[in-house]
Amino acid sequence: MAVWPAWELREHGSVTSWYAVRLDLPDGGRIDVLAVVAGGGVSIEEVRAQPPLSLGDLTALADWIEEPLLEATGVDSRSPYEHLGAPADRHPPAWPRGVEGWRLVAEEYRAAQTEGVDPVYAVMCATGRSRRRSLKLIAGARDAGFLTPRHARG
Structure with a gap:
C-alpha cells in the first residue's frame, strides 16, 4: 500500500x-x-x-x-468517539424509553458538546440508532426539558 x-x-x-x-x-x-x-x-x-x-x-x-x-x-488511532461504540452496530444496545431515555440522551449530548465532538453523532453512537432517530430522541429530550430549546419560534 x-x-x-x-x-x-x-x-x-x-x-x-x-x-x-x-x-x-x-x-x-x-x-x-x-x-x-x-x-x-x-x-x-x-x-x-x-x-x-x-x-x-x-x-x-x-x-x-x-x-x-x-x-x-503517524496519527493517533484513538477516536474521540472510542468510548461511545459504533452507530452501525447490527444490534443496538438496549436504550430506555421515555423520560429515562431522554435524560440519558441529554447527558450524552452535553458531554459531547463539552468534549468538542459532534453531539448528534455521540447520541447515534450511544443509542445505536440512525441519525434521524437520534435527532428524534434529542427533540424528545428538548421537549421534556432536559436540553435547552434550539431557537425561539416566532
Whole structure:
C-alpha cells in the first residue's frame, strides 16, 4: 500500500487531512482511494478500483486501509468517539424509553458538546440508532426539558 498526502485543513485546533492511497492487488488489480483522516479515524471520500469491488469488499475497504494509513501518517488511532461504540452496530444496545431515555440522551449530548465532538453523532453512537432517530430522541429530550430549546419560534 502506498500513501501520499493530498491536502490538509487546520481549523479551531483540529486537523483534517486527505490522503491518496493506492493498493496494488496480487491479481494485477488496483484500488485508488481518497481517504480523510480526522479525529483518529478514517473516512473514504472516493474509490476507483480495477476490477470493480463487490459491495462486501467496498464496505470492508475502510477497515483494510485504516491501520496502515494511520501508521503511515503517524496519527493517533484513538477516536474521540472510542468510548461511545459504533452507530452501525447490527444490534443496538438496549436504550430506555421515555423520560429515562431522554435524560440519558441529554447527558450524552452535553458531554459531547463539552468534549468538542459532534453531539448528534455521540447520541447515534450511544443509542445505536440512525441519525434521524437520534435527532428524534434529542427533540424528545428538548421537549421534556432536559436540553435547552434550539431557537425561539416566532
